[in-house]
Amino acid sequence: MTRSHMTNPQLPECHLTDTHLPNSAEVTPPELTALRRRYRLERERRVRPDGAAQYRDADAEFGYYAADPYIEGPVERAPLQDTVDVAVIGGGFGGILAGARLRQQGVERVRVVEKGGDFGGTWYWNRYPGVHCDIEAHVYLPMLDETGYVPEWKYAPGDEIRRHAMRIARKFDLYADALFSTGVTALTWDEDAGSWTVSTDRGDAFRARYVVAATGTLTDPKLPGIPGIEDFEGHTFHTSRWDYAYTGGTPEGGMTGLAGKRVGIVGTGATGVQVIPMLAQDAAHLYVFQRTPSTVDVRDNRRTTPGDVGADREGWARERRENYLRIVSGESAETDLVADAWTASAGLLEKLLPSFRRQGDREAFEAAYEVADAAKMNELRSRVERTVTDPETARRLQPWYRYACKRPTFSDLYYPAFNRADVTLVDTADTHGIERVTADGVVVGDTVYELDCLVFATGFNVGTSGIHSGRLPVHGRGGVQLLDRWARQGPRTLHGLTSNGFPNLIQLGPLQNASSVNFSHILDEQAVHAAALVAAAEAAGARIEPSREAEDDWLATLAADAPDHEWFHAECTPGYYNAEGRGRRNGPGGYPHGAVAFHQLLKEWRDTSMGEVLRPVTAPDA
Template sequence: MTTTQASEPMDLGALRERYRFERERRVRPDGAGQYQSAEAEFGYYAADPYVDGTAGREPLRDTVDVAVVGGGFGGILAGARMRQQGVARVRIVEKGGDFGGTWYWNRYPGIHCDIESHVYLPMLDETGYVPEWKYAPGEEIRQHAMRIARKYDLYPDALFSTAVTSLTWDEASGTWLVATDRGDAFHATYVVTSTGTLSEPKLPGIPGIETFRGHTFHTSRWDYSYTGGTPEGGMTGLSGKRVGIVGTGATGVQAIPVLAEDAQHVYVFQRTPSSVDVRANRRTTAEDVGADHDGWARERRENFLRIVSGETAGQDLVADGWTASAGLLEKLLPSFSRDQAGAAFEAAYEAADAAKMNELRTRVEQSVTDPDTAEKLKPWYRYACKRPTFSDKYYAAFNRDNVSLVDTADTHGIERITEDGAVVGDDTYELDCLIFATGFSVGVSGILSGKLPVQGRGGAQLLHAWARQGPRTLHGFSSNGFPNLIHMGSLHNASSVNFTHVLDEQAVHAAALVAAAESGSALIEPSAEAEDAWMAVMAKDAADHEWFHAECTPGYYNREGLGRPNTASAYPHGAAAFHELLKRWREESIGEVLRPRAAR
């Protein structure tokens, strides 16, 4: 197929054909089966490189008010909002060695957030902190997570390097029995699950992966004992080393430029290129972001949420790549405010999409000096097919003599790994170090992965019940038959590119549920009829995005090319509208979810 320069005008018919061609090159019949669990198959890929979690302690047999499963931002925010409601004993159980969740595990070189820090970092108003950078580095984010935990005194009861293994409702005491892999068996009146959507590292199922004799690790477990240095660079351990990195998503885009500065040679194994827009990161001051009055951060993040959720705002306070392209997120987010539909809308949407993607492909041409490399780095798909990335250093890395792009589209990835390197087609790449920037099994942690069995009233198994009829909740938080169990995450509520904002709204709601139950001496448990009504709301106006994602190049958004399930997974009228709905419900109808608590 002949190559058309991205800077030349293209008719939409030709562009659709090019997109279809590039998709078919990459689709594999095994779909998501091409990946394997890093934790299950190769435990050393999932081990904690930052602390020794094996230190002994006595198992706990006590009782707390609230147990929170997960110590990322969701769990921390749940704990903080519970404290604001006067809850005394809050125990957060976290398998990492400290608070932070994904920001505890991910400390790879170059790591930054791709959402502006002044809207991404939660509770800035409450902690009085103003981020130093427009896009915060990972360590600043991790320190902020710890700052919130300290402010709300969440450390004393926390259990780190500990995984919850089961939750069992005890009808006699009206509490949950929480069991862990450290032998704990304590009780909690309420349980909040916040196990995250990006917590299970995955590896490609490449034949021979276990035979590699060089050094290897996953980016979420970066081994600085081998590389030396810090997330800022200075990895002297890579001097003279041939390094291969698999994956060019958000992680690879950030790590590769830093690796290029320190390794003898870097081989970048790419299946599908990311779209990489301008980041323009810079240091910021309080004056820059209007941090001169109470509530400044709340106003800023609400403004950002409205814009990227498809709603109007009088002013764009953040003014970055996300807000500039907000209209193109319509197919990316199942929770997006839609007031248009039909052929005219889709035609205008496709034209705007084509213009943006042409702009991004032109950026590649202007940034990468070698035409063949530039062609391989161009993203030939629609904007919402993959989460956009942002970098001012990525493309420049491929102009270095010590960086080679290995395109694996036609071989569907690395074909096999040997003791000494990786094989792609007729070429063998000898490596001293092989790094997997292959991401996570999205949305399948905790309960949905089956690793956290939940037994409710009458011995009912939550996952079994959901397997029969699909997940059923009220607002995504609670389920009939599982009293005082509150879910946080991406199920049946709102979605946004700024997920910490969504999590904080969820934490506020979870704490309000607990406060209402405590004041009324009640259990939190919706009726089956309330679940039915909510599922009907979810389904009524759910957007049909199946066709769009079925045409995308394979990735985790479309189940590796099999199409995105057209199910009611999020509130269909936008995150801002969902948060307003919750607020009204708390003011007017929260009593509907409360049931009398039996005498203990």
């Protein structure tokens, strides 16, 4: 592939000015100096020498934390050794959308393999009390135009999202050949047969001419590496495997099983912010163990009608989704259709998402950006002071870092929960987290907090699920293992989706393509692209495989204009955005001009250059 095929599409006229930033009151230079000093001090309180190694793999070390609590047991079946057209690995939105888009291209035998008991992915596993999506449902839920569904809430509860995932799967007949409660253990390319052998933990060894890997980024739960976790004699579980048999109730609350119980929860991120108010209502006493407070902005959730979102127009959902993507990507739009806290602060997402907005006078932009950032964080800290009545608790709940250092969260219930006499906030910053767990409680400093139940809201191994974690080995042409090759050369892809030496393998996910806060939109665009590749290969009787030159050109494209955000994240409080304070990433990241431009690039490439990755079946390795 020549470099001319990898040039960028025409980008919107846009320059680095403060017009992209939320309106803010002026913050004086002395105030900025004081904030920088405070941010550094608060960061140092929380950085641990072990970095990301402070966490443990819940599945590998403590299998009961990763077990499926929503089924009595896998349905018994005989191992399969048949052949399908496409194997889709993963039954979350990525896999469902890949299956649906393949169906639209006329592909018949599509088999989705999912380790959960049904479709839904992260929304299958996460059913904890209070679970909602904090992206507006009318842009987050995919294929609304195709299914005719209009969400009931502005921010949908988890059950509504899960039901929509199942709705798409039913509409496109993905249940017919799906394998649930099944984990893929290996993918092996057979050059002579021109197909992949898909091996599973249920004894399957079936063949697929194409594989679409949609193993997700929020699937493998993690636990903090606290000494003594295994010694706790009370009840314990991870929020992504909520134990309603113990707590009683539903995602709407009513956890009668917690009456009289002392409950501890570890983690105050996006999950903790949602579940803590629910636990506060039902536990006899709730202890919230916090290392770093989240930013918690207004949610203002409410029921919606079709008229509220213009659902009487054909293509309404696509229009709304594209509008949202433009705004949160920092591009101009005539009107803000969603108009929520995400879009109001979209300019502050510049340090999280690669963007064309680095054009122009960078120094002027950074100065305006820091002022707007400080004003927004002052606003969020003031919200804590206005809501939490105890001054010391309010002080500990205030976030002291820049806006893009941690994932923003949204709730109208979180801060009021700390006004209850039966809720105790335990700040662990100065002890670098919980020191140890005993048979009957948690130790922080000189205090033992006796507990009946300990809940971990500690999230997932973000971005390392499936293939990238090494748990799912992929052997391509000549038996070469994908991660072994990448360990030597670094990740190599074309558009983040295909790789030389691994024919007919398409990987969905965040690697070397586009990013957005609304990742379901990104996955849908990837699914459209994957289905188009398969359809083109079928029509040409060819295999899908980029050349090494195409990979080189794509890596050069990613590197040429990559924004320098490393300095920003190096100064952030530790979290998964910066590998717990160690830095953000190695090697080329996402497409540097943003998601809107990337989707335009993919469309133009499909129209003009897709034949370059369709290789004759007998072609030697290039």
